[in-house]
Amino acid sequence: MDKLALKRELESKYPHAKARLARIECVYIPVTNAATAKAFFMKHGLITLSPQGNVKLASGQGIFFLETKEKQTSNFVTHDWDDNNEEHEMESVCFEVTQIDELYAQMKADGAAVSELKDSGDCGLGFHFRDPDGNKYMAWQQA
Template sequence: MNKLDLKNELESKFPHNQARLKKIECVYIPVTNAAVTKQFFMRHGLITLSPGGNVKLASGQGIFFLETKEKQSSNFVTHDWDDNNEEHVMESVCFEVEQIEELYEQMRAGGAKVSELKDSGDCGKAFHFFDPDGNKYTAWQDV
C-alpha cells in the first residue's frame, strides 16, 4: 500500500484533526562513554550544557547520551528511504541548523567524520556526521 492510500485509510478509520503529541522533548542515544560524546558535540559547537550538566539544543530540547553495557548504535537499516538502496543505514535524528556551510567546514576541519554536503534544492542542504560511537546524525538547513 502506498503512503497516500495508507493515509486515507487511517484517516477514515481514526478521524481526528489534532495530534495529542506536541513535540519531541528529548532524545535518548546509546553511547559507550557519555563524557566523550558530550566533548565531541561541545567541540563542534553543536550543544550547550544545562547547569546540571544535561545536553541542550538551541531550542531547549534535550538529548541524553546514555551509556550502554555493550556498544550499539541508534542507526538502523531500511528499504523505505532510498529507492536505489534496499539497505540504507538510517540515522534516528535529523537536526535543523543555521549556517550549514560554515558548520560543515568547521566539523570537517576539526576531524569529525562527515559525509559530503548535499544541496537538494527545495529540500534544503544537509550532511551526515558521526559521533565517536558511530551514531549517524543529519545536519539540515531549510532553503
C-alpha cells in the same frame, strides 16, 4: 499500499483534527562514554549544557547520551528510504542547524566523520555526521 493510500485509510478510520503528541522533548542516544559524546558535540558548537550538566539544543529540547554495557548505535537499516538502496543505513535523528556551510567546514577540518554537503533544492542543504560511537546524524538547514 502506497503512502497516500495508507494516509486516506488511516484518516477515514481514525479522524481527528489535532495530534496529542505535541513535540519531542528529548532523545536518548546509546554511547560508550557520555563525557566523550558531550565533548564531541560541544567542540562543534552543536549543544550547550544546562546548569545541571544536561545537554540542550538551541530549542531547549534535550539529548541524553546514555552509556550502554555493549557498544551499539541508534542507526538502523531500512529499505523504505532510498529507492536505489534496499539496505540504507538510516540515522535516527535529523537536526535543524544554522550556518550549515560554516558548521560543515569546521567539522570536516576537525576530522569529524562527515558526508559530502548536499544541496537538495527545495528541501535544503544537509550532510551526515557520526559521533565517536558511530551514531549517524543528519545536519539540515532549510532552503
